[in-house]
Amino acid sequence: MTTELYLLAVLLALLLGLVVGKGWERYKLRDGRWIDRRRLRDTPHYMLGLNFLVDNQVDQAIEELTQATSTDADALEIQMILGNLYREKGQVGRAVNVHQALLQRPDLTKLEHAYVLLCLGLDFRHGGFVDRALEAFQEVLELDPRNRYALVHLQKLHEDQQQWTDALRVREQIAKIDAGRRPDDQQILGFLRNEIGSAQQRAGDSTGAARTFADAIDVDARTVPAYLNLGDVRERQGNLPGAVEVWERLIDAVPGRAHFVFDRLELAYRTLGTPQRFVGLCERLIERDPQGWRPHLALARHLSAAGQHRAAFDRLLEALPHHPHGLAIHQEIWETLTALGFDAALIRRYVELTREAVFYLDPHVCRRCRYRTAEPLWQCPQCHEWNTFVEERMAPAKEPAAVDAM
Numbered sequence: 001m002t003t004e005l006y007l008l009a010v011l012l013a014l015l016l017g018l019v020v021g022k023g024w025e026r027y028k029l030r031d032g033r034w035i036d037r038r039r040l041r042d043t044p045h046y047m048l049g050l051n052f053l054v055d056n057q058v059d060q061a062i063e064e065l066t067q068a069t070s071t072d073a074d075a076l077e078i079q080m081i082l083g084n085l086y087r088e089k090g091q092v093g094r095a096v097n098v099h100q101a102l103l104q105r106p107d108l109t110k111l112e113h114a115y116v117l118l119c120l121g122l123d124f125r126h127g128g129f130v131d132r133a134l135e136a137f138q139e140v141l142e143l144d145p146r147n148r149y150a151l152v153h154l155q156k157l158h159e160d161q162q163q164w165t166d167a168l169r170v171r172e173q174i175a176k177i178d179a180g181r182r183p184d185d186q187q188i189l190g191f192l193r194n195e196i197g198s199a200q201q202r203a204g205d206s207t208g209a210a211r212t213f214a215d216a217i218d219v220d221a222r223t224v225p226a227y228l229n230l231g232d233v234r235e236r237q238g239n240l241p242g243a244v245e246v247w248e249r250l251i252d253a254v255p256g257r258a259h260f261v262f263d264r265l266e267l268a269y270r271t272l273g274t275p276q277r278f279v280g281l282c283e284r285l286i287e288r289d290p291q292g293w294r295p296h297l298a299l300a301r302h303l304s305a306a307g308q309h310r311a312a313f314d315r316l317l318e319a320l321p322h323h324p325h326g327l328a329i330h331q332e333i334w335e336t337l338t339a340l341g342f343d344a345a346l347i348r349r350y351v352e353l354t355r356e357a358v359f360y361l362d363p364h365v366c367r368r369c370r371y372r373t374a375e376p377l378w379q380c381p382q383c384h385e386w387n388t389f390v391e392e393r394m395a396p397a398k399e400p401a402a403v404d405a406m
């Protein structure tokens with residue numbers, strides 16, 4: 001979040017720098033007197049300030065930029081950045097004061113006005129003044145309807161308050177502006193539709209929810225929770241084959257997330273009297289991705305439930321090198337060893353295989369902000385982006401065959 005806003009501040013400075021350089025040329029009439037913008041560049045404070053900013057050294061940046069304003073107190077972009085830096089330091093009141101003072105200037109261009117309002121909106125959002133932030137972003141959009149920053153923050157404000165329909169409407173505007181240049185748009189539109197469907201379901205409208213979940217999948221085939229939810233609705237409506245159809249579709253569309261439907265499918269196949277389909281499914285997945293450990297584990301559990309503990313144990317030892325710190329695998333191994341009466345030879349194989357494993361916590365990492373969690377999440381609690389979690393993988397340990405040969 002912090003880095004994102006520094007970059008935003010720098011970007012704003014550069015944008016305005018362009019306007020300053022090209023649009024206004026070097027001089028600008030202000031309150032009846034000419035300001036020489038070259039003077040700003042004659043002092044080191046402006047450049048030093050920007051450098052500290054890029055280095056994330058906020059206090060030094062504030063000091064240098066404040067010095068620079070003593071050379072040219074009217075320099076709008078410096079005041080704007082200073083306001084943003086106060087906000088970053090948590091001095092929201094001070095940030096609001098600086099930005100509101102800028103709004104009082106009679107000579108702001110439309111673009112400047114919009115950007116100062118945007119900064120003010122960020123101040124309010126940071127301080128938790130939701131209504132005033134909403135108002136500020138909406139004012140930005142009146143001046144500049146295609147302002148992507150304002151739209152993105154508006155979307156996030158709606159999301160914070162679980163106003164999913166409003167968030168979706170705003171994201172659709174953003175997608176229109178992006179015109180297919182950003183692949184994220186479809187994904188976010190899918191996730192927001194899924195949230196709307198969940199709200200419909202909570203309100204008791206299963207038919208409407210099912211339609212919305214199906215829409216979410218149509219909008220973006222990667223919307224994993226929509227498959228889960230749509231299948232759950234169909235199952236509750238007594239349409240188990242329909243549920244199976246949508247869960248299987250998830251596996252084809254997003255094979256990396258296939259494990260989210262393992263439990264559901266295993267139970268459903270068993271209920272439908274075709275438990276063998278689960279074995280076939282796991283084997284196909286293992287063939288497709290030999291590094292994947294989850295189908296091995298799922299298959300082992302399935303075999304154990306059928307009393308085939310020795311076959312289950314072999315599956316588990318195949319899974320282990322691909323995910324040596326997976327507690328779920330170790331637990332399943334101990335269950336299986338218990339069922340097999342603690343066969344000393346099997347225990348020795350297991351110990352050899354785990355010898356070089358390194359254990360660490362919180363395997364799910366946000367690709368955007370590096371937030372770590374033990375649970376797979378669809379929206380990052382730190383940077384609020386959708387679907388950014390990946391599982392940190394370690395280098396595979398020795399192959400089971402190599403350990404056997406030792």
Ligand SMILES: [Zn+2]
Pocket residue numbers: 366367368369370371380381382383384385388
């Ligand atoms: Zn994040």
